Amino acid sequence: MEVFWNKKHGLFKDAAPVTGMLDEKAIQEILDVGLLRWPYFMLLKEGVQPAISDFTRTRNVRGRGVSGFADARKVRRLLDGGATMKLSQLEDWHLPTRSLMDEIESRLPAELKAYVFYTPCDNTGMLPHRDPSHVLALQIAGAKEWRIYDTPDKVDSRGGLLPDLDADSHSHSFVMEPGDVLYLPHGIPHVATARTGTSLHLTLTLTEPAPLDLVESVMEGFGAEADRLEAVTSGASTEDKAEAMTRALLDHLDRMDSDALVDSAVARMRNRRA
Structure with missing residues (x-):
């Protein structure tokens, strides 16, 4: 990892088991239970988030109306329309993810956060963007095509969307399959699109002390x-x-x-x- 850390991206084929990771069946069950609540999840399509009311509902909790709960019918309709579902803070409620993060944190001096991206085939959740943290991505199910833009004129430690970046100007392109792991240093622009079915991948951000x-x-x-x-x-x-x-x-x-x-x-x- 020292060869890549803070220097260049690294793709490691079939490098990690996916057993125990959050899968599509578990996501559908979580939706059906109805306890998932914004901002622990959101919907995105090419960087655009629908209005929260477009995918949530209000529930009665101890006699009080509480908003922001996932509306399974609305969420599935948006997924059918090509939206990506992003689940946040898995470390708070998914033990296998928390255990994986504990192992990584024992080796690296960084703060970790976990996200899962559930993307329908041939769709993109985020436009080309930079992350201000290092990124580890583990493909759990399906396949995802990644495009990397790591020429010096495009790398910048500041995070954010890059709507004006020409998506075809990438320097590297590859497809990740289940078990593949990608490392991205902070500040490298990238974009990912689901291929050959619904894609599910785990992203870990690793933030070093500023x-x-x-x-x-x-x-x-x-x-x-x-x-x-x-x-x-x-x-x-x-x-x-x-x-x-x-x-x-x-x-x-x-x-x-x-x-x-x-x-x-x-x-x-x-x-x-x-």
């Missing part, structure tokens, strides 16, 4: 020393307090281990999910 995450961890670790300085500098001038705080912060930074700082930042990021 500079602000590291700064926040520094200050969290410095908190106890700041409290002590508050007590010992009581009555001192603002200038003297600032000088004492600067010296203490520099000493704190000198003693800090960079690996420990990264570990602390990653732990804080993962706690946001919890």
Whole structure:
């Protein structure tokens, strides 16, 4: 993985088992139960999301009307029309996905999030776009054609849709089948279209600590020393307090281990999910 990480995309054929992953039967059962609720899911077609009321309904929960629950009839009608169903935060309710994420998190200093994309044949959920995080995609069922645009003029760490990108200007094109895994560094434009039947794939985003995450961890670790300085500098001038705080912060930074700082930042990021 070091050959590819943050450098180039990598396609690994038949690299991971799909047993236990969320499958089409399970998705249909989840729809029938009626407990799936926005924003844990959404519908997309070529980057456009229908109005929430177009695929949800209000349910009576303990005598109170609660909106946003999946309306199976409306959802299936939109799927029949070519929309993609995106399921979010699987780590909160699907144990095999959570277990897979735990294994990856034990190896990589990153925050992970999980999504499943359920796309009818010959349809595209998202327009060409960039993700601000690294991406691991596992094809669970069906087949999906991916187009990658990794020329230097197109790569940018900022995420978002690229509606003006010529879809035929891709530098790489390939089809993923069940068990195939794709790695994409953050910022590489891409688009994926279902082929030869309904496609189901799992996407994991891997977000490394940004500079602000590291700064926040520094200050969290410095908190106890700041409290002590508050007590010992009581009555001192603002200038003297600032000088004492600067010296203490520099000493704190000198003693800090960079690996420990990264570990602390990653732990804080993962706690946001919890």
